[in-house]
Amino acid sequence: MSKQIIYNPEARQRIMHGMNTVARAASVTLGSAGPAVLIQHRTDGIAPIFTRDGVTVANAIIQEDRIADLGGRMLRDVAGSVSRQVGDGTTTAIVLARIIASECLKSVAAGFHPLELKKGLDLALTLVEQHLHRQAVTGVTADWIEKIAAVATKSEPGVGQLLARALAELGADGTLSFQLGSALQDQLDIVEGIHFGQGYLSPYFVTDKTRNEAVLDHPYILLYDREITDLMNLVPILEQVADQNRPLLIIAENVHDQALTGLLLNHIRGVFNVVAIKPPGFGDKRLNRLNDLALLTGGQALHEGRGDQLERVTLAQLGQARRAVITAEQTTIIGGIGDQARIRQLSRSLRQQAEAIRAQKPGQGSATGNRHDIDELEERIAMLAGKVGHFQVGGITDVEIKERLVRIENAYMSAKAALEEGVLPGGGVGLYNCLPAIAEVIAENAEQQQGIAIMRQALAAPLQQLLANSGLSGETVLARLDAESDRRQAFDIQHQRYGHFLEIGIIDPVKVTRLALRNAVSVITTLMATESVVMEIPDLSIMDGYSPEWAAATREDPRM
Known part of the structure; x- marks a missing residue:
């Protein structure tokens, strides 16, 4: 396929145009006063997406100019990375990346060397991160969590209390799942649950396309320690489960192509609802995890070595869960029907084994092996004793519920981030207060000094964008904050008042703020070093004679 090469300055200009397009649409959602964005669903007849989440807006924008879309993709990557790490702060990251990119490209056009600018930005970033850690207020309380949730959810009433309760009962390492509720009010249900890091073997098992999840209600659970190669071996148990009108979760060493294809075809056609995954653990430890799952779900782990045959499995040998x-x-399994007394007994036994290893004197056994054994035991204990929270998001319409679900999930991740690194004044003030940390820095040369100057402009950008979204005078607010001797003063945009950030509830987690800035700098410094763009020229002749209307009516593709 032939290639198209675009050189600077055209390449950078078109990339920057794409960034501005995405940032202009997403940045309006920043802050509690920020308006929402309505996104047309790609399928006709389905209600549009109503969102105040920056990463959702960014992901929805695909530009016709492919070079400009590269710029938009950079912002999508920045926001997506922050979203995956801490949930909140996506719009802040977009605002930061846009201003840094804009100022860097101006500086490069003026003759500054990109790599020297990068050194200046990296130096400023290091100093800002150190300042954020020094200014962090730790020892997060339930009251702070409520206020953090209020900021992240744009002042949703009652959400903060539920999230604070979830964190109190589950802990920072606990699992809280979110789903669309059927009531007007939000509901939090915390139950005994099992959580481990293995996903579905094929995305075609997904039942919830919006969240890319496979959800099984009241499933039977088949636990098998070998690979499944023949679908016919599963047919007897599949028929028994189908007769009960319930789904089946298969946990096996692997499901090979032929058997997996058969499961997927029947699953997609609605013959039966089934999902296949691998068990947790690795190597010789995996068998222990399989036995633990059997205990937790009230089933039996099938071991081919002791004569268990897949084609002779009965319902009585399957585990069950809610x-x-x-x-x-x-994978999260909620409400297993295992014997709690036996589970507690096994947990005590595992704890005793872990304590015995810890009590060994130096030189007894391999230090690395001992550490590995302790980690394995602790993971099994956590799975046996774990709790799982279930947050059902309420609302009147599906559009409203889906929009609230994203914000509430982000708020939960933001609260967990606050527990890790502490909090600081929110509403963009935390970054704005970092300006003195780099005000007096003298770099090695003028080009690096320009990178530090760009960082100074970026630190004020989120606060300025927040004020612009609320229609307030930025100069007045910035002047008042500059005049304050207490660096923990913040500005409540919604009620237009100043005060200590903990008292007025304008709180941001340090980790959210720090990662938003770090990801923005990382992506934009890559852009600066770009001198040309190589793109494939698409062959449009393959679409000759193609009519979407005809293809939809006949279910055929003329290109075939």
Whole structure:
């Protein structure tokens, strides 16, 4: 396929145009006063997406100019990375990346060397991160979590209390799943659950396209320690499960192509609802995890070595649970029917084994092996004793519920981030207060000094964008904050008042703020070093004679 090469300055100009397009649409969602964005669904007849989430807006924008779309993709990557790490702060990251990119490209056009600018930005980033850690307020309380949730959800009433309760009962390492509720009010249900890092074997198992999850209600659970190669071996148990009108979760060493294809075809056609995953653990430890799952779900782990045959499995040998939620990377099983007394007994036994290893004197056994054994035991104990929370998001319409679900899930991740690194003044003030940390820095040369100057402009950008979204005078607010001797003062845009950030509830987690800035700098410094873009020229002749209307009516593709 032939290639198209675009050189600077045209390449950078078109990339920057794409960034501006995405940032202009997404940045309006920043802050509690920020308006929402309405996104047309790609399928006709389905309600549009109503969102106040920056990464959702960015992901929805695909530009016709492919070079400009590269710029938009950079912002999507920045926001997506922050979203995956901490949930909140996606729009802040977009705003930061846009201003840094804009100022860097101006500087490069003026003759500054990109690599020297990068050194200046990296130096400023290091100093800002150190300042953020020094200014962090740790020892996060339930009251702070409520206020953090209020900021992240744009002042949703009652959400903060539920999230604070979830974190109190589950802990920072606990699992809280979110789903669309059927009531007007939000509901939090915390139950005993099993959580481990194995996802579905094929994305075609997905039942919830919006969240890319496979959800099974009241499933039977088949536990098998070997690979499944022949679908016919599964047919007897599949028929028994289908007669009960319930789904089946298969946990096996692997499901080979032929058997997996058969499962997927029947699953897609609605013959039966089934999902296949691998068990947790690795190597010789995997058998222990399979036995643990059997104990937790009230089933029996099938071992071919002791004569268990897949084609002779009965319903009595299967585990059961109230619900299973499987994503591409992890599985959560809620409400297993295992014997709690036996589970507690096994947990005590595992703890005793772990304590015995810890009590060994130096030189007894391999240090690396001992550490590995302790880690394995602790992971099994956590799975046996774990709790899982279930947050049902309420609302009047599906559009409203889906929009709230994203914000509430982001708020939960933001609260967990606050527990890790502490909090600081929110509403863009935390970054704005970092300006003195780099005000007096003298770099090695003028080009690096220009990179530090660009960082100074970026630190003020989120606060300025927040004020612009609320229609307030930025100069007045910035002057008042500059006049404050207490660096923990913040500005409540919604109620237009100043005060200590903990008292007025304008709180941001340090980790969210730090990662938003770090990801923005990382992506944009890559852009600066770009001198040309190589793109494939698409062959449009393959679409000759293609009519979407005709293809939809006949279910055929004329290109075939």
